[in-house]
Each structure stands twice: as structure tokens, then as C-alpha cells.
Amino acid sequence: MIAGNWKMHMTCAQAKQYAAAFLPQVANAPKDRSIVLAPPFTAISTLQEALAGSDVQIASQNVHWEASGAFTGEISAEMLLELGVGYTIVGHSEPRKYFSESDEQINQRARASQAAGLIPILCVGESDEQRSNGETERVIRRQVEQGLEGIDPSKLVVAYEPIWAIGTGKTCESEEANRVCGLIRNWVGYPNLTIQYGGSVKPGNIDELMAKSDIDGVLVGGASLEPDSFARIANYEVVTAAAAA
Numbered sequence: 001m002i003a004g005n006w007k008m009h010m011t012c013a014q015a016k017q018y019a020a021a022f023l024p025q026v027a028n029a030p031k032d033r034s035i036v037l038a039p040p041f042t043a044i045s046t047l048q049e050a051l052a053g054s055d056v057q058i059a060s061q062n063v064h065w066e067a068s069g070a071f072t073g074e075i076s077a078e079m080l081l082e083l084g085v086g087y088t089i090v091g092h093s094e095p096r097k098y099f100s101e102s103d104e105q106i107n108q109r110a111r112a113s114q115a116a117g118l119i120p121i122l123c124v125g126e127s128d129e130q131r132s133n134g135e136t137e138r139v140i141r142r143q144v145e146q147g148l149e150g151i152d153p154s155k156l157v158v159a160y161e162p163i164w165a166i167g168t169g170k171t172c173e174s175e176e177a178n179r180v181c182g183l184i185r186n187w188v189g190y191p192n193l194t195i196q197y198g199g200s201v202k203p204g205n206i207d208e209l210m211a212k213s214d215i216d217g218v219l220v221g222g223a224s225l226e227p228d229s230f231a232r233i234a235n236y237e238v239v240t241a242a243a244a245a
């Protein structure tokens with residue numbers, strides 16, 4: 001599953017232009033992959049129209065756990081479902097950092113979205129400091145266990161996104177990314193779990209990442225903003241482990 005997170009980028013007009021440039025490039029993408037775009041809320045409707053007739057799906061960048069109410073700035077699962085959204089990103093390191101989102105809140109978002117019929121994409125990952133202190137496994141295990149309490153793993157995506165690799169150009173070595181994704185699979189205890197890697201994924205490293213046994217997809221920030229580069233990522237080439245070595 002190849003997902004592009006536009007973050008706080010793209011007006012409606014830009015989203016339309018993007019779709020016009022992107023869709024022809026993925027029209028013949030192999031059917032073994034799903035392609036997802038996560039625009040800002042304001043561009044969901046326009047993008048949905050522009051993607052009509054294609055297999056490209058839409059994710060939201062957040063969801064609230066309540067169905068409605070006095071929650072200024074939040075959005076409900078029902079509002080997203082009405083627009084044809086299928087997935088929602090929860091627990092991204094940016095809201096964890098800038099809005100101090102807790103594992104408990106992230107869990108509430110994931111549970112509510114799943115209950116409503118959206119598939120949560122739960123992001124987990126360690127900081128540079130946590131990695132240097134040898135805390136990677138402990139931190140991610142906590143994020144996985146607390147974030148996924150009460151969650152059905154068959155309707156879930158987990159994205160391993162080491163914070164130090166996000167937007168920095170420093171990709172986690174594919175071997176190490178694969179190792180952590182494997183640990184996550186074990187901790188969740190569901191062999192068919194869809195696990196993505198995220199953090200400076202680019203056209204130049206996608207084939208190697210996707211060749212890894214425990215990496216089932218990627219969550220892409222910066223490189224998803226350019227239709228050509230995201231199309232190259234979505235059209236990743238399947239290389240065998242032997243060829244990649």
C-alpha cells in the first residue's frame with residue numbers, strides 16, 4: 001500500500017492539477033498494490049471528484065473519536081465517510097510533537113475510526129535521541145500496545161516512521177526498517193498485518209524498501225507532493241531479494 005501524505009500542502013486548484021498529472025502515470029500500475037492520497041481536509045472533495053474512475057483512494061490526515069460535538073477544529077468519521085474517504089492517519093509524529101497527542105488519544109481516534117468503517121493508519125516511531133539511547137524497541141512497543149488496544153488488526157495499517165528520518169533526507173537503512181517492521185508484526189500478533197515504512201521515501205529507494213519481507217508499503221511525505229516522483233514510487237519495481245542484495 002503506497003500512501004502519500006500531503007500534510008499542510010495543496011489548495012483545491014493544486015489538487016486538481018496534481019490529479020491530472022498523476023492519474024495517467026498510474027493508470028497501468030500493477031494491481032498488487034493500492035495507491036492512497038491524504039490531502040488536507042479542504043481538498044478532499046475536489047480530489048475525490050478528480051480521482052473518479054481511478055483506483056486511487058483517499059485517506060484523511062486525522063479523525064476525532066466523537067461522532068459530533070463541541071470540538072473546534074476536529075472532524076468526525078461520518079464527515080469523512082460521506083466524502084468517500086477510506087483510511088485515516090492517526091498518531092503521526094507531527095501531531096504527537098506539536099499537539100502533544102498521547103497514545104491514549106491516538107487509540108481513541110483509531111478505535112472510533114475503525115468502528116465507523118475507516119481503516120486507521122497508525123504511525124509509530126522513535127526519535128533520534130531514543131534511538132541513540134537504545135530505547136527504540138521499548139518506545140515502539142509501547143506505542144503499538146497502547147495505540148492498538150481494542151483494535152482489530154485485520155482492518156488496520158501500521159506505519160513505522162522513525163522520526164529522525166521524516167523530512168530529513170536520512171532514510172532508515174532498509175535492513176533496519178525491515179527488522180523493526182518485523183518486530184511490530186510480532187508484537188501485534190497478526191501475520192497478515194499491513195506494515196508501511198515512512199521517512200524520506202524517494203523514487204531512488206522505493207524498490208529496495210519494497211523488496212523487504214516485512215515492508216508491505218510506504219507512507220510518503222515530501223516525495224508525494226510531486227506527481228512524477230509519487231508516480232514512480234507507486235510504480236515501484238518488484239525486485240527479488242537476491243537481486244536487491
Ligand code: PGA
Nearest residue numbers: 166167199200220221222
Ligand atoms: P517524508 O515524510 O517522506 O517527507 O520524510 C514522511 C511522513 O511524515 O509520513
